[in-house]
Amino acid sequence: QVQLVESGGGLVQAGGSLRLSCAASRSIFSISTMGWYRQAPGKQRELVAAITTGGRTNYADSVKGRFTISRDNAKNTVYLQMNSLKSEDTGGYYCNADDGFGHFYWGQGTQVTVSS
Numbered sequence: 774q775v776q777l778v779e780s781g782g783g784l785v786q787a788g789g790s791l792r793l794s795c796a797a798s799r800s801i802f803s804i805s806t807m808g809w810y811r812q813a814p815g816k817q818r819e820l821v822a823a824i825t826t827g828g829r830t831n832y833a834d835s836v837k838g839r840f841t842i843s844r845d846n847a848k849n850t851v852y853l854q855m856n857s858l859k860s861e862d863t864g865g866y867y868c869n870a871d872d873g874f875g876h877f878y879w880g881q882g883t884q885v886t887v888s889s
Contacts, residue, residue: 782884836855
């Protein structure tokens with residue numbers, strides 16, 4: 774098992790930046806894929822960005838060129854750098870760990886609010 778704790782959310786003006794962090798309770802070196810998801814009010818949770826152990830990344834079309842996901846295995850932490858934020862980026866942001874063996878773990882989320 775792994776516990777995930779997100780931080781770094783907050784209120785920011787459109788065009789601003791935030792960096793989210795996801796701290797894991799144990800080594801993430803062997804965790805197949807780490808990802809960030811978001812959920813806006815009244816909408817389904819959607820994938821924002823993901824990164825594999827090999828460093829391969831995947832982004833939602835809506836955030837390509839603006840968001841960057843990275844992982845620091847030494848610190849057991851995954852980051853999401855969000856630039857040029859838009860009001861439509863508002864929502865709860867959740868960290869996810871996929872161990873590659875059918876087990877998925879979620880953090881409790883951190884709120885991002887972008888004011889226009």
